[in-house]
Amino acid sequence: MSDGVDFSDMQRRMDGAVSAFQSDLASLRTGRASSNLLDPIVVQAYGSTTPINQVATVSVPEPRMLSVSVWDKTLVGAVDRAIRESNLGFNPIVDGTNLRIPLPELNEQRRKELSKIAHDYAEKARIAVRNIRRDGMDQAKKAEKDGVISEDDQRKQSDRVQKVTDETIKVIDEKLKTKEAEIMQV
Missing domain, CATH: 1.10.132.20 (Ribosome-recycling factor)
Structure with missing residues (x-):
């Protein structure tokens, strides 16, 4: 007009x-898992700090579970350590090159x-x-x-x-x- x-x-x-x-x-954050919950995490990989999404794929197989598939099996330990030290309160379960992360209840x-x-x-x-x-x-x-x-x-x-x-x-x-x-x- x-x-x-x-x-x-x-x-x-x-x-x-x-x-x-x-x-x-x-x-x-609600009680549901979201793949971008891990975005702030950086991993010590190849001599430098790298965002987790550049060394692994993060997916949500269940509402209260995150799954991280690490592409290079030599980095599984570094990814596990980075998630544990991130102060997000997550305890990953290592399963080969995959890490399963159960989300705690709110x-x-x-x-x-x-x-x-x-x-x-x-x-x-x-x-x-x-x-x-x-x-x-x-x-x-x-x-x-x-x-x-x-x-x-x-x-x-x-x-x-x-x-x-x-x-x-x-x-x-x-x-x-x-x-x-x-x-x-x-």
Whole structure:
């Protein structure tokens, strides 16, 4: 819309806030295994430090198990040592050139902490959406003040801005509820 609120830009910005929220939630560790849990680990290999994903393949065969297939059998000990010394609390089980890593259960206190963090992420996303709503309302008021649109059109645009905002916040709340259920699942 050339006069009043640019709804496509507003929707794009709100979608951006939701996707940033989703990526924040994805970084929270739930009780499930994820192949990128081992990404920060580096291995002493070939005389230098090498990321684990450059000497082995990390996969998730079961929800609470990681499997690491080391490509060079001379590096199995180095990979095992790097995982144990990583302070992630993992104890790999060596099986030839494969390492199986059972994930420990999350305790109740840690689950509550993760749930609080998820709520903080959701509140930041809601604040971002409300700021975008404020910008949209200001655009509608300015267009009416400048005489570009009528008072009735300004009211219609403001109602539409509020409707889009409510829908976006509902999406954020649903994603939070899903993640919270995932975190609290025993």
